[in-house]
Amino acid sequence: MANWRKNGVLGVMVGIGLVGCEAASPKTERPERPDIESVQDAPQPTIHFETYVAAGDLAVSRGQPLRAAEQYEKALTIRPKDSGVIKKLALAYTSAGQSQKSIDTWKRYMDATQQSADAYGSLGYAYELAGNPTEAEQTYQEGISKHPRGALIRINYGLMLVRRGKVDQAVEQMSAVLQPHEVNYNIASVYEQMGRKDLAQFYYRRSIECNPNFQAARQKLAAVE
Numbered sequence: 001m002a003n004w005r006k007n008g009v010l011g012v013m014v015g016i017g018l019v020g021c022e023a024a025s026p027k028t029e030r031p032e033r034p035d036i037e038s039v040q041d042a043p044q045p046t047i048h049f050e051t052y053v054a055a056g057d058l059a060v061s062r063g064q065p066l067r068a069a070e071q072y073e074k075a076l077t078i079r080p081k082d083s084g085v086i087k088k089l090a091l092a093y094t095s096a097g098q099s100q101k102s103i104d105t106w107k108r109y110m111d112a113t114q115q116s117a118d119a120y121g122s123l124g125y126a127y128e129l130a131g132n133p134t135e136a137e138q139t140y141q142e143g144i145s146k147h148p149r150g151a152l153i154r155i156n157y158g159l160m161l162v163r164r165g166k167v168d169q170a171v172e173q174m175s176a177v178l179q180p181h182e183v184n185y186n187i188a189s190v191y192e193q194m195g196r197k198d199l200a201q202f203y204y205r206r207s208i209e210c211n212p213n214f215q216a217a218r219q220k221l222a223a224v225e
Contacts, residue, residue, distance in 0.1 A: 049078045053085055056092070065096040083112040090122065099130035117143060117150030125156045136160060151177040155186065162190040181211035188220065197224050 056071035072089040076082065090105035103126045110119035120143025127136035140157035143150055154177045161170035167187065174183045188203030204221040207214055 047074075049075050049082075052078070053088070056085075056088060060088075060092065060095075065092040066098075068092040069096065069098075069101075081112050083109060086112050087122075090126075094126060094129065099126070102126045103130060115146065117147035118152055120147065121150060121152030121156045124153065124160075128156075128160050133160065133164065149177060154178075158183075159186060159190055162187050163194070179211070181207045181214050181217065184210060185214070185217050185220075188217070192220070192224055200224050 052071045052075035056068040056075065059065070059068035059071060069089055069092040072085050072092060075085050076089065079085070086105060086109045090102055090109055093102040093105055103123065106119065106123040106126050110116070110123060113119050120139060124136045124139040124143065127133070127139055137157070137160070140153055140160070143153040144157070147153060154173045158170040158174035161167070161173065170187065171183055174186060178186070184203045184207035188200045188207060191197075191203065192200035201221060201224055204217050204224070207217040208221065211217075
């Protein structure tokens with residue numbers, strides 16, 4: 001959505017005449033000088049908060065996270081504490097691989113949401129993506145102490161533990177908020193992403209054993225076999 005402005009020229013018509021011998025005619029009074037002397041002085045159109053947010057959302061839908069971040073930043077100059085837009089901005093930076101900006105914005109989101117469980121889970125993951133698992137683990141653990149039933153914290157922490165080879169601890173974390181078939185499914189998904197098809201198959205099968213009607217696990221198992 002492009003910004004617009006009117007282009008115009010304010011000027012004075014100048015007449016060209018011949019000077020004769022007769023007395024000059026009375027001078028015509030000039031009109032009052034306008035308040036706006038040039039187009040640069042014209043008032044700029046107001047762009048509303050919602051317009052910037054919509055432009056950011058459109059950029060996200062087009063796979064342009066940095067363009068989206070620019071629009072969300074502009075929206076936040078109008079409403080600096082809008083937690084929903086701060087979250088959109090953090091996700092845009094995360095998607096764009098802007099690790100430090102992502103972390104900084106998730107911290108801002110944490111302040112805006114009074115240290116919500118969602119904020120802890122997201123900030124911890126941002127630290128992990130930035131290659132700082134120690135800081136990620138500290139964030140997850142602090143979040144769990146404040147939000148013992150925080151699903152995003154437990155799940156993201158559990159997935160990180162699987163990636164670090166601590167499966168028993170991962171099961172403990174995720175079991176606090178997920179059913180057994182979901183825990184096994186998530187573990188299998190991590191191993192599939194890591195290219196460990198043997199372990200992915202094992203945990204997809206365990207997921208199906210826990211819930212024979214869990215079609216997502218059956219489809220995944222068929223895909224990796």
